[in-house]
Amino acid sequence: MLSITDLTVSYGPVEALNGVTISVPRGEVTAVIGANGAGKSTLMRTLAGLVTPAAGQATLDGEIITRKRPEDIVRMGVALVPEGRSTIPELTVEENLRLGGLWRQKSDRRTTQAEVFDLFPVLAERQRMRADTLSGGERQQLAIGRALMSNPKCLLLDEPSLGLAPLIVTQILHLVRRLADETRIAVLLVEQNAVTALRMADTGVVLNLGRIVQTGPAPAIASDEKLRHAYLGY
């Protein structure tokens, strides 16, 4: 389980997160939703070690992960799929995947790669092709696959639906759901696209200007009209 406690992050005078507390149990999908600039990416980047928090901490199964280096955090079991294109276009599909678990034993890496290919068959077909030949949806699968290659206990997904067609978004979010159900990974999903995200999440967290305004079961958040109007803009 990933536990985030009172996390506060500032960029100079700009306070991007303020006292954020979230629990992400294993096998569940927790969706953090909020408008552009709410602090969603900051939360993810802080958890992955790319940003140092001013206060608060996060633990994975009791072990503190905050204020550690990204390369150590991923080894501890927290993998981030950052916002935007997080594959390396100049590398092949196979190389992008291999990169995700480069520090692991070769045999462990092989096992995980087979699992990733099970989950994303298209990646197996396109193994030898350069990542920049993939479609947007395929590339997002590759990005998730790269993160899974570290065999994480917790997966952080920053707006995986960004720039993808609605059908592809649904497909990818379904795969994320399946992943949580089948592998018991704790998934923290960040989305601007609240409707789709809440439909497949267990828990919803609404973030606004760096503060949590509501936490609850995803269906309850989805049907809360006041929340929707106030923070999600639809």
Next chain:
Amino acid sequence: MTSFIDYLIGGVSNGAVIALMAIALVLIWRATRVVNFAQVGQAMFTTFVALTVQTLTGSWALALVVAMVAGAILGVIVQFLVLRPMRRADTSGAIIATFGVLIALQAAVGMIWGGDAQAYPQPFDNAGVVAFGRIWPISVYDFVVIGVTILLVIALSLLFTRTSIGLAMRASAFNPEVARLSGVRVSRVLTFGWALAGVVGAVAGVLVAPSSTVSPTTFDILLVFAFTAAVIGGLDSLVGAVALGVFAGLVISLVSGLSNSGNAPVVALVLLALSLITKPDGVFGHHKARAV
């Protein structure tokens, strides 16, 4: 016509050395976005180390190996000198720092080994090979130079395509953030890149030494040609560095042969200017998608 072909043949081994030096520049540029002008200073320093070993032991091969080890160590030291104080500055500060290191290395060599040009012993037969009833403008030693270069280029391409450290180096160069998120210790990988460039530059120095002399500044001209080749090749591209390095060797040989050798640097600079005007990303470079 015969002389034209002879000049081309005679330029190949020189081109091989330029290619190696260009590779060293490209290795560091790709990883850190720094053009390491100190590279020739490092190569010159390690060549003097090799000369000392060669004088003491008489073994050319041992001298080469010691120079390679020294090149790796010196590469790490130079990275530390150039990049540590520049942490927060942009890379143009670091590039200026490499000039400082070059001057410091030249001064150090002058103090340790003296400022005069010294001869580097010829390890193999340097006379033109005789075959098909004539003497060719290429010696056994030229074949050694070309052979060592080919071996090194093959070893490097295997390193980059077949090994974990090679993949880590490419990933760290292309996208350091994704590399770190994947668990790659990027700063260590970059240091390895500086060491590797040091090794390649050291080999270039030892290979070229017998054909010139060694003094604190002899290799400066090599920097001009290697930099030209690296930039025209696209700075990001190892293939470009090799191809343009050899090409530069041929052009220099032709220009020197047909006019006089003093014109070669001028021709290099003209080519460089033309290339920057017509193909700013280099013949083998890609603006967005960088080549392997």
